[in-house]
C-alpha cells in the first residue's frame with residue numbers, strides 16, 4: 001500500500017515514518033517538501049503520489065502563538081484539511097487525521113467521550129475543531145484520532161521543556177489545575193500504524209466502515225504538576241532540580257487558555273480497533289530510557 005504522510009518531521013509524523021515502513025511504501029512530506037497551506041501544490045502531490053491512504057500529522061500546534069496568528073492556524077488546521085479531504089473524497093483515498101483534547105472547554109467532571117459537546121476556548125482549539133468538520137462528509141473514508149499532551153524528546157514538548165528547566169533550576173513550578181492524558185508520540189504512532197496495518201488489504205473500504213472520531217491518548221490521566229513530578233523521578237539525570245512545586249494556572253498566565261479537566265475516554269478506539277496506549281507513566285519511563 002502507498003501512504004502519503006504529511007507532517008513527517010513532527011513528533012508523531014517522524015515516528016510514523018519508521019513504523020509504517022515495514023508494510024507500506026511511505027511518501028513522507030515534511031513542511032520543507034510540502035507546505036500544506038499551498039493548496040495548488042497539495043493537489044499536485046495527490047496527483048503525482050496517488051496514495052491509497054493519507055495520514056495527516058501536519059498541524060499548526062503552537063497553542064500560544066495561534067492567539068496572535070489565527071488566520072495561519074485556521075489555514076493549516078482547517079483550510080488545508082478541507083483540501084486534503086476533498087482530494088481523498090474525489091480520488092477514493094482513506095484518510096487518518098489527528099485532532100486534540102483542546103476542542104473541549106475542560107469544564108467536565110468525567111473523561112470526555114467522542115460525542116460530548118466540543119466547546120474550544122483557544123484559537124488553536126477552534127481551528128482544530130473546524131478541521132474536524134470534514135467528519136460531517138459521509139462520503140469520506142476517514143478516522144479522526146483525537147489525542148492529548150503529545151511528547152517526544154526530539155522536539156519541543158512538555159517533557160523536553162521540563163528536562164531543560166530541571167537541568168538549570170533548583171525548583172520547577174508547574175500548574176496543578178490542568179488535567180489530561182500524557183501521550184508518547186511513539187505510542188500514538190505505533191497504535192496508528194497497527195490500525196493502518198489492519199486496513200492494508202482495502203484501506204478505503206476498511207476506514208469507510210469505521211469512519212468517525214476516536215479518542216486515542218496515553219492510558220490514565222494526571223495534572224501537569226504530577227506529570228512534571230514523574231519526569232523528575234524517572235529522568236536518568238543528573239538534574240539540578242530537587243523538587244517540583246504546584247502553582248495555579250492563574251499564577252502562570254499564558255496567551256491561550258487551556259482546558260482545566262480534559263482527559264479523553266478511549267474506550268471506543270479499544271472496542272473498534274482493539275488498540276489502547278500503555279499507562280502514561282510506563283510510556284514516560286520508556287521514553288526517558290529508564291524502564292527496567
Ligand SMILES: NC(=O)c1ccc[n+]([C@@H]2O[C@H](COP(=O)([O-])OP(=O)(O)OC[C@H]3O[C@@H](n4cnc5c(N)ncnc54)[C@H](OP(=O)(O)O)[C@@H]3O)[C@@H](O)[C@H]2O)c1
Pocket residue numbers: 006007008009010011012013030031032034035036037056057058059060061076098099100101128146147148149150151155185
Ligand atoms: N503536541 C500535542 O501536545 C498535541 C496534543 C493533541 C493533539 N495533537 C495533534 O496531533 C497531531 C500531531 O502533533 P505533533 O505533536 O506531532 O505536532 P508537531 O510536532 O508540531 O508536528 C506538526 C508538524 O506539522 C508541520 N507543519 C506545520 N505547518 C505546516 C504546513 N503549513 N505544511 C506542512 N507541514 C506543516 C510542522 O512542521 P515543522 O517541522 O516545520 O515545525 C511539524 O513537523 C496534530 O494534528 C496535533 O494537532 C498534538
